[in-house]
Amino acid sequence: MKEREDVVAAVLAAAGGEMTGRVRLQKAVYLMDRLGLESGLSFDYHHYGPFSRDLDNATADAKAFGLVEEEFERRQSDGATYSIFRLKGQPKPEAFGKLGAAKASKLARLFAATNVTVLELAATVDWLSHVEKYADWKSEITKRKGVKVQGGRLEKAVELLAQLNLSPPAVPASA
Structure with a gap:
């Protein structure tokens, strides 16, 4: 049986041993789940898009069991x-589920290198179209994320999907 802390370790291993940011980890696991990770973690919608309290707890467990360490840094900008x-x-x-280690590595490294706002938008677009079933996602x-969708970021998120x-459905012309 797959333990949730092993999922966290697997995603970090797939990313080359390191991942920066809780938002990035959340979105990476969400998208990897959509592609076959089979983490068994449940997700709900939160401020930054799909969020799993289970993943937060799994990360704490992974730290407690010595699988993962978390270091805190401060952004220079603010x-x-x-x-x-x-x-x-x-x-x-x-712990890699149906993805296997090689595919998981390709995905996790892609997500680790993707702008975190673009990754957040990609996960949110997928959530809105796939889970909440918005025809006009x-x-x-745009309503939920405001300025984050500007500057070509939404387009990059859709390109990533x-x-x-995982392309979202076309938005109906009447929407």
Whole structure:
């Protein structure tokens, strides 16, 4: 049986042993789940899009069991604190689900290198179109995310979803 802390270790291993930011970790696991990670974690909608309290707890467990360490840094721009997660233990092969280690690595490294706002928008677009079933997900994400969708970020998020074969449905012309 796959333990939730092993999922956290597997995602960090797949990312090369490190991932920066709680939002990035949440969105990476959400999108990897959509593609076959089979984490068993439940997600709900939160301020930054799909969010899993289970994943937060799994991360705490992974730290407690010595699989992961979390370091806190401060952004130079505004002093806000962010997390850097580092792998300390080895993940169990079954923790990669149907993805397998190679595919998980490709995905996690892609997500680790993607702008975190673009990753947040991609996960949110997927959530709105796939889970909440918004036909006009574009208007809804603009309403929920405001300025975050500007500057080409929404387009990059949709491109990322296309790259993952998770393209949202076309928005109806009447919407």
